[in-house]
Amino acid sequence: MGNVTLRGVRKLFGSLEVIKGVDLTVTDGELVVFVGPSGCGKSTLLRMIAGLEDVDYGDVLINGIDVTDMAPARRGVAMVFQNYALYPHMNAYDNMAYGLRRAGLRRAEVDPRVRRAAGMLQIDHLLDRRPKAMSGGQRQRVAIGRAIVRDPKVFLFDEPLSNLDAALRIETRAQIAALHRELRATMIFVTHDQVEAMTLADRIVVLNAGRIEQIGTPREVYHNPANIFVAGFIGAPAMNLIPARIAARAGHAFLLRLGDVVEPVELKGDFGGSTGDIVTLGVRPEQVRVSEDGQPAEVVLAEHLGGETILHLRLAERPLILRVQGDLNVALGAQVPVTLDLGGASLFDAAGTSLRRASSG
Amino acid sequence: MTSTPAPSLRRRRSGRSEALAGWLFALPWLVKLGLLTLLPLVATIAMGFMTMPITGMPRWVGMANYDQMFADPAFLKSAQNSLMFAFISVPIKLVLALGLALLLHRARALAGFYQTVFYLPFLMPAVAGSIVFILLLTPGAGPVNLALEGLGLDPPDWLRDPQAALWTLVLISIWPLGVETLVFLGGLQNIPKDVNEAAELDSPRSWHRLVWITMPLITPMILFNLVIGIISSFQIFVQALVIGGTEGQPAQSTLMFMVVIYRTAFRYFNLGYAAALSTMLFLAVLAVTVLVFWSARRWVHYEGDTT
Amino acid sequence: MTALPTGTAKRRTPRNRGGGWIGKVMFHALMLGIAAIFLLPFWWMLISAFKNNADIFSLDITWWPDPVRWENVVALFTRPDFPFLRQFGNSVFYAGMVTLGTVLSCSVAAYSFACLRWKGRDAVFALTIGTLLIPAIVTFLPTYIVFARMGLVGTYWPLIAPAFLGEAFYIFMMRQFFLGVPRELIDAARLDGAAEFRIFWQIVLPQAQTALVVVALFSIVYTWHEFFGPLIYLNDRNDYPLSVGLFTFRTQRAVEWPITMMGSLFTALPLIVMFLFTRRLFREGLATSSLK
Numbered sequence: 001m002g003n004v005t006l007r008g009v010r011k012l013f014g015s016l017e018v019i020k021g022v023d024l025t026v027t028d029g030e031l032v033v034f035v036g037p038s039g040c041g042k043s044t045l046l047r048m049i050a051g052l053e054d055v056d057y058g059d060v061l062i063n064g065i066d067v068t069d070m071a072p073a074r075r076g077v078a079m080v081f082q083n084y085a086l087y088p089h090m091n092a093y094d095n096m097a098y099g100l101r102r103a104g105l106r107r108a109e110v111d112p113r114v115r116r117a118a119g120m121l122q123i124d125h126l127l128d129r130r131p132k133a134m135s136g137g138q139r140q141r142v143a144i145g146r147a148i149v150r151d152p153k154v155f156l157f158d159e160p161l162s163n164l165d166a167a168l169r170i171e172t173r174a175q176i177a178a179l180h181r182e183l184r185a186t187m188i189f190v191t192h193d194q195v196e197a198m199t200l201a202d203r204i205v206v207l208n209a210g211r212i213e214q215i216g217t218p219r220e221v222y223h224n225p226a227n228i229f230v231a232g233f234i235g236a237p238a239m240n241l242i243p244a245r246i247a248a249r250a251g252h253a254f255l256l257r258l259g260d261v262v263e264p265v266e267l268k269g270d271f272g273g274s275t276g277d278i279v280t281l282g283v284r285p286e287q288v289r290v291s292e293d294g295q296p297a298e299v300v301l302a303e304h305l306g307g308e309t310i311l312h313l314r315l316a317e318r319p320l321i322l323r324v325q326g327d328l329n330v331a332l333g334a335q336v337p338v339t340l341d342l343g344g345a346s347l348f349d350a351a352g353t354s355l356r357r358a359s360s361g
Numbered sequence: 362m363t364s365t366p367a368p369s370l371r372r373r374r375s376g377r378s379e380a381l382a383g384w385l386f387a388l389p390w391l392v393k394l395g396l397l398t399l400l401p402l403v404a405t406i407a408m409g410f411m412t413m414p415i416t417g418m419p420r421w422v423g424m425a426n427y428d429q430m431f432a433d434p435a436f437l438k439s440a441q442n443s444l445m446f447a448f449i450s451v452p453i454k455l456v457l458a459l460g461l462a463l464l465l466h467r468a469r470a471l472a473g474f475y476q477t478v479f480y481l482p483f484l485m486p487a488v489a490g491s492i493v494f495i496l497l498l499t500p501g502a503g504p505v506n507l508a509l510e511g512l513g514l515d516p517p518d519w520l521r522d523p524q525a526a527l528w529t530l531v532l533i534s535i536w537p538l539g540v541e542t543l544v545f546l547g548g549l550q551n552i553p554k555d556v557n558e559a560a561e562l563d564s565p566r567s568w569h570r571l572v573w574i575t576m577p578l579i580t581p582m583i584l585f586n587l588v589i590g591i592i593s594s595f596q597i598f599v600q601a602l603v604i605g606g607t608e609g610q611p612a613q614s615t616l617m618f619m620v621v622i623y624r625t626a627f628r629y630f631n632l633g634y635a636a637a638l639s640t641m642l643f644l645a646v647l648a649v650t651v652l653v654f655w656s657a658r659r660w661v662h663y664e665g666d667t668t
Numbered sequence: 669m670t671a672l673p674t675g676t677a678k679r680r681t682p683r684n685r686g687g688g689w690i691g692k693v694m695f696h697a698l699m700l701g702i703a704a705i706f707l708l709p710f711w712w713m714l715i716s717a718f719k720n721n722a723d724i725f726s727l728d729i730t731w732w733p734d735p736v737r738w739e740n741v742v743a744l745f746t747r748p749d750f751p752f753l754r755q756f757g758n759s760v761f762y763a764g765m766v767t768l769g770t771v772l773s774c775s776v777a778a779y780s781f782a783c784l785r786w787k788g789r790d791a792v793f794a795l796t797i798g799t800l801l802i803p804a805i806v807t808f809l810p811t812y813i814v815f816a817r818m819g820l821v822g823t824y825w826p827l828i829a830p831a832f833l834g835e836a837f838y839i840f841m842m843r844q845f846f847l848g849v850p851r852e853l854i855d856a857a858r859l860d861g862a863a864e865f866r867i868f869w870q871i872v873l874p875q876a877q878t879a880l881v882v883v884a885l886f887s888i889v890y891t892w893h894e895f896f897g898p899l900i901y902l903n904d905r906n907d908y909p910l911s912v913g914l915f916t917f918r919t920q921r922a923v924e925w926p927i928t929m930m931g932s933l934f935t936a937l938p939l940i941v942m943f944l945f946t947r948r949l950f951r952e953g954l955a956t957s958s959l960k
Contacts, residue, residue, distance in 0.1 A: 052558050072562045079562055085555035089577045089662035098573070099563035150563075364847045382864035383786030390777035390834035391792070397811060397830055398799050400889045464699060473698070477947055481710065484939040486893045488915045489932030493713045496925070502725045504708070507877035536709065596803050603915065622805055627900060632809065639806045650801055 002063055002076065002186045003028045004049060009058035011210075012046060018044055019209040021076045022058070026154070030042025031180050031187045035197040036207035037049070039234070042190045046156050049188065050079050062153055078147035079156040081165060086131040086138040092118075093127040097150045117148040120179065137168045144176070148183070155187040161196060173200065194234050198222070206230050223344060230351035231282045236323045237310055239346070240288065242281045246273050254347075256281060259296065260316050265340060271347045271355040279355065282346035285310065285323035294337035299330050313338065397546060402643075408636035415630055426637035435621050436638065439609070442527065443595055443618040451590040455583065458538045462545035463571075476546075480539035491603035494533045495520060523614040525533045526605065530615055533600050541586045549575065549580035580661040584653070591649050595642065598623065710936075717930040724925050737926070744930045749920065752931060753915035754906050759935075762824060762898070762909045763891040769832035770887045771880055777834045778842030779868050783854055793843075799836045804896070812900065822904070827897050838883050844878030846872065882949050889939055910935045 004026040010169040011019040019041050025064040026032045034042035047053040049060055050067045051072030060068045067075045086095050093114060100110045128360045131139055140160060147155055157176070177200055180187055191197055197204050198218045206213040206221060206229075214226035225231035231239045247264050248255040258281065274277060297313035297320060309328040313320040313336065322338060330336060347355045384391075409426055413419045429516035430436045471518055481492070497503045498519035507658035509516035552575065560574040601609070601617040607624045609616025620644070711731075716724050718733040718740055780786075781793045814825040849872055851864050857867045873880075893909045903906055905916065914935055918928050 005569065050562060052561065053369035071567075072558075073565050077562065079559070081555045081559060083553070083555055085553065087556060087560070088572060098560075099565075102569045102573070103565050146559075146563075363944045377786055378864065379858075380786040381778045383784035386776045386780035386784065386864075387786075387789075387870070389773050389832065390839060392779075393830060393833035394792075394796065394799065397833070398802065398807055401807040402802055405806045408809065419717055433867060461702070463694075464702075467695065468694075468699060471699070473947070475699055475703060477705055477944070480947075481940065481943070482706060484889060484943050485709070485936050486911050486914075486939075488895065488911050489713070489920075489935050490709065492914075492918060492928060492932055493716075496716055496929075497709060497712055499725070501727045502729065504712070504729055505692075507729055536706070576834040592801065592803075592959065595709070596805070599911075599915070603918075606919075615939070619805065623896075626809060632813070639803065639809060642803050643801075643806050646801055646803055 001028055001184070004048070004154055004186070005059075005061040005064075005071060006045075007059045007061070008056055009045070009048065009060065011041075011048065011053065011056050018210050019048070020330055022210075022212055022232065024212065024215065024314065026186060028186055028187060029184050030202045031177075031189060031200060032203050032205060033197040033201035034188065034190045034205045034207055035192065036213075036234075038192060039209075040207040041210040042192075042205075042207050043158055046079075046158055049154070050077055050156050051075055052079075076153040077156055078150045078152035078154075079158060080140075080143050080147050080160045082141040082159040083320055084131070084136075084163075086139055086142055086146075088131050091128045091130050092123060092134070092145070095131075095142055096146045099146070099324065100345065101151050104120070113149050113151075114145075117145040120148065120182070121145050136164055136232045137172060141175075142166065144179070148179075152185065155185055157187065157189040158214065159190055159192065161191070161193075169196075194236065198234070204234075206233060208233075224354070224356060225282070225346060226354050228280060228282075228348050231346060231348070236282060237285050237323060240283045240285060240320055241348075242283065242318065242320075244279050244281045246275050246277045246279060248275055249273065258316075259318055263295075265336060265342065267342050267345060267347065269345075269347070270357045272357055273347065273355045278350045280348040280352070281342075282348060283340050283342065284344075285321040285342065287341040288313075288320060288322040289339050289341055290322070290328070291339040292335055294339035296335040297338050299332055299334050299336055300330065302328075311336065386622060405636045405643075406640050408633055409640045410637075411633045413568055413632040413636075419633070422633070425608045427632050429634065430637060430641065435616065436615075438613050439616045439618045439621040440641075442614070443597075446527060446530060446534075446597065446617065447591055447594040448534055449527075450534050451587065451594055453531065454538050454541060454590060455533045457535065458541035458586065459545050459579075459583075461538070461542045462549055465542065465546050474544070479542055482537040483539040485537065487599045490536065491533055494529065494536075494605065496649045498532075499531055511639070521611055523612040526611055526614040528569060529604055530597070530600055530617075532609070533604070534594065534597060541590070544582050544586055545579060548579040552578050577662045580657075584657050584661050588650055588653055591653070593647055595619075595646055595649075693927075694702060708895070713777075713929055713932055713936070717926060717933045720735060720926050721924075724929075740926050740930045744927055744934065747927065748940070749905075750913070750917045750927065750931065751906050752913070752934070755908050755910045756934070758907060759892055759909040762827065762894070763888050765824075765828045766774075766831040766891045766894075767830065767884050767887040770835055771884050773832050773834040774838040774842050775873065775876075775880060776868070777839045778846050781839065782843045782846035783849070783868075783872060784864070793847055796836050796839060800840075808896070808900075817900070821901055822907070823901070826901050827894075838887065841886075842876070842879050842883055845876050845882075849875045878949065881946070885946055885949060888942070892939055 001199045004024075006022050006024040009019055009022045010017065023044060034045060036042050044053055048055050049062075051067070051070060055068050058329075059066055060215065062077070064243055069303060070093060071093045086092075087098065090098065096114045096117060100113065114127075115124070118127060121144060123138065123141050123145060126138055126142065131142070132144070140163075143160070159169075160176075161172055164172060174204070176187075176189075179185075180200075189196075189200060201218055203215060203217055204221050205215050208229050214221055214230045216226075221230060221234050225234060225239070228241060232241065240260050244256045246254055247257045252268055252270055254269075254273070255264045256267055256279070261333050267281070295315060297315035299311055300314050301312040303310040303312075304327060306327070308323060308325050311322040311324075311328070311330065312324055315338065320338070322336075349355050362493070367456045405440045409423060410423055411548075412422045412425070461479060465472060465479070468475055485493075497505050500506050500516070500518050506516040517528075519529045521526050556574070557570070560570040564573075596619050597617050598619040601615055601620050602623075605611075605615030605620075606615075607620060607628065609620065618638070619642075622635050622638045625631050625638060676832065714732065715733050718736045718738070719730075720740075723733065744750070772907065781789060781796075811826070812821075815821060820826050834852075851869055853875070854867055857871050862871075893911060894909070895915070898909050898912045899915075902912065905913065908916065910931075910957055914928070914931050917924075
C-alpha cells in the first residue's frame, strides 16, 4: 500500500531549527508512532509528510516517489486531525464523500465506499447528521471514516485522541488498532502519550527537540532505551536513574558504587565503560523489590491503585520509585528494605547515551 | 450561624430586582423605541393618507396621495433609478469586497497596511467623496478617462451623459467597501485552520476548496452584507444630491428616491405626499428584506461547532 | 538513530503555499495596484487642493501641483462666505455630544439586553433589530413636525437629544461585546449582594472598555458624516457642521474648486488621523458585530 521515507529532513522557523535532520523509513503496513514531549516537532514532521508544512532541506518520499514539492491532495495521504476538522456545513455522509466526489467519482462508486467505512466504524446511523449534532467521539469516527474512504497510501493521525475523555480514548484506541489490523494500512500516529505509543505501535519513534532519539519496537524502546531521555520518557512511572561509578569491571561483570551507598552492586551485561567512569544506572520501578536483606528506604508517598502499588522511596538521600503487583500496606515514613534486580537494567555514560553494546533483546 | 431563608424566597427576590433593573436600564431606549421610532412610523403611514397644507389642518384624503404617486413621473423615474442602482451597485460591491477579502486573507506581509488602505475610503465624508469623484471623472481633466483611453477604451462623459451618470453614483458608492471587506475577512478568518487543511488534503484542485468549503461557510456574511447593502442603497441621498442636484441631472438619470422625498417634503412642503412616498420606501425595504431572508434558507449555511 | 543527512543539500523554495518569490512579488504587485486605485481619490483631493481652477481643469493632467499653492489654505480659513473654522467647531461639538449620549445610552441598554434577565427582553430586542429596517426618513418626518412645533428648528437639540436615548445599531454592537463578558463575574457579584447598577458600573463596564471605545469611534465617524439631519434642522450657515457646510459652499460657488477641495481635505483629515491611531479597534468592532 504505502511506505514513507524521510531523508535528511530539516525545517527552520526563521533562525530556529525545529526539525534537525531526520532520516526515517516507514514500511508498508506498519503502524509507526511519533512520540515525544510538547514542542518536540512530532506534529510538524507529520504535517511535512502530509504537505501542510514546507520542507526546508531534505526529501520526503512516498512509495519511492519524491513528493516534497507536491500538493497535499496529490500525495495519496489522508489525515485525521486532533480537532476532527469536519466540514461544519455538511453531514457525515457528505464529509466522507467530499474527496471522492471532487475526484470525479460517480454516485455508484462513492456510495458503497462511504457505507463500507461507516459500517467499519459503526456510524451508519449518523450519516445524515451534522457535526454540531454529534459528540466528540462520533465526530472523531467520522473523521476517521473520511480518511478510510480515500483509500490512501498512508494514514496520518495527529493526536486524534487528545480531545476525548479517558474512557472514550481507550475505546477509540482499540478501534484504531482493530482498524489497522483489518485494513493492513500504513499508519503514522502522533501522540504525546507514551501509553498510546506503547500499545498501538509496531515501531516507536521517540522525538525530542526536533531530533530522533530512538526508533524501535515498544519492547526495544522500553527495555533498551538509547539514552536517558528515552529512558525517562517511556514507561510510567519513570525509570529510576541512579548516578553511579564503575568501581571495577571484568569483562561482562561490573561493580558499581551507587551514590553514597557503601556496598557496591553487581551488574552483568554487555556494556561499554571503564573503571572509574561516571555512569547512570537505570532501573525500572518494577525491578525494585522489597527484600528482607535489602537496604532500608523511607516511604515518602504510597500510591494504591488497587491492582498495584507504587511507592516513592528515599534511599541514601536519593529518590527511588518502586512498583509492585498487589496491594502493599505500608505507612508513611516507614522504612522498607529494598533491593535492585539488575537483570535487564540499563547503563548510561556521562553524556546520557546507553552503554549497552550489541543488539538488544 | 445565621439561618438562610428558604431558597425559593431568596431566588424570587433577586430575580425581581434583576428584572426591575433590566427595565430601568433599558428605559431610555424603550422610550425612544416607542416615542421616536414606532410612533413616528405609524404617524408617517397615517400621514400618507392625508394632505398637510402649511396653513390649516391636515385632512384625510384616503388613497389620493398614492393615486398621484403612481402617475407621477418623478416617482416612477426615481423608483426605477433606485432599483437599478441597488441591483447594480450592491452585487458589484459584494463581489469586489469578497475578492478583496480573499486577497487580504492570503496576504501575510503588509496585511495591516492593506487593510488600512482599503478601509480609508469609508472615512471620507460622502460630500467630499462625491465632489472628488466629479473631478476624477471629468473628461479631459480627470485621470479616470485618461486611463481608460490609455487602455484603448472609449470612456463616456460620466457627468453629462444620462446613460453614464448612474454609473458615476455606482462608482462613488462602491469605493468605500472597507466595511464589507472586513466583514468578509472576519468570516474567512473564522474558518478553523484545520478545516482548511483537511480541505486542502481532500481537494484535487485548489479551486474546489474555495467553492465547496470556503464560500458556503461565509454565506452568513454574504447575507449580512447583502441586507445591509440593499437597505442603504435604497436610501442613498447625499451622493445623489451632489452629483445630480435636486433634479437628478442630467435628464433625471441620477434622480434617486430619497432625493424625491427630500424635495417633496422640504422644498415643495408637500408633507402628506412625502409621507406616502416614505411609506412606499419602507414597504420596498421590507419586501426585499423578507425576500432575501426567505431565499436565505436555501443558500445560507449556519455552522455550529466543529470541535 | 540518525545517520548523516543523505537528502538534498540545497535549500528548497517553499512550495506553492507561498508561491515562491515570484508568486509573492506578483501578488504584492497586484495588491499595490489595487491599493493605488483606492487611494487615488485621496491623492487627487490632496493635489487639487493646492492647485487653482485653471490647473485643476487643464487638459494637461498633472500629478503634483505646480506651483503648490499654499495660499489656498489661508483662503479656506479666511473666506467670509465659508465659515470653515466655525463649522469645524460645530462638527466637533455635534460629533462629541452625540457620541457622549450614544455611549452612555447604548451601554446601559445593551447591558440590559445582554446581562439582565427580564420578561419580554428577547422580544424587545428582536423588535430593536427590526427597527434597523425602517428607513430613517420614515421616523424623521413626524418628529420633524413635532420639533418644529416645539420651536426647536434651527438648533442642535433635535439632532443631539435623541442620541441620549440610544441607537439600535450601537445597542446591537455593544450587546455582542457584553455577551462576551463571563457570566461568573456577574453571578459572583450578585452573590456578594451588590446592587445592579454597581455591578454594571464597576464590574462589567471596565471589562467592556474596548466596546465603548469602538462604539465611540464609529459614532464619531458616522456623526461627522451626518448630512440629512443637519441639512433640514439648521438654517444658518454658521451653525452648519462641515458636512453640510461643504455642500452649501459648493452649490453656491460652483467654480471655486480649489477651496472646495481644500475644505474636503480638512473635513476628511481629522477622521483619517483618528483612524490611523485606532485601526485595530475598528477591526475588532466589525468582527464582533458581523458574527451575528
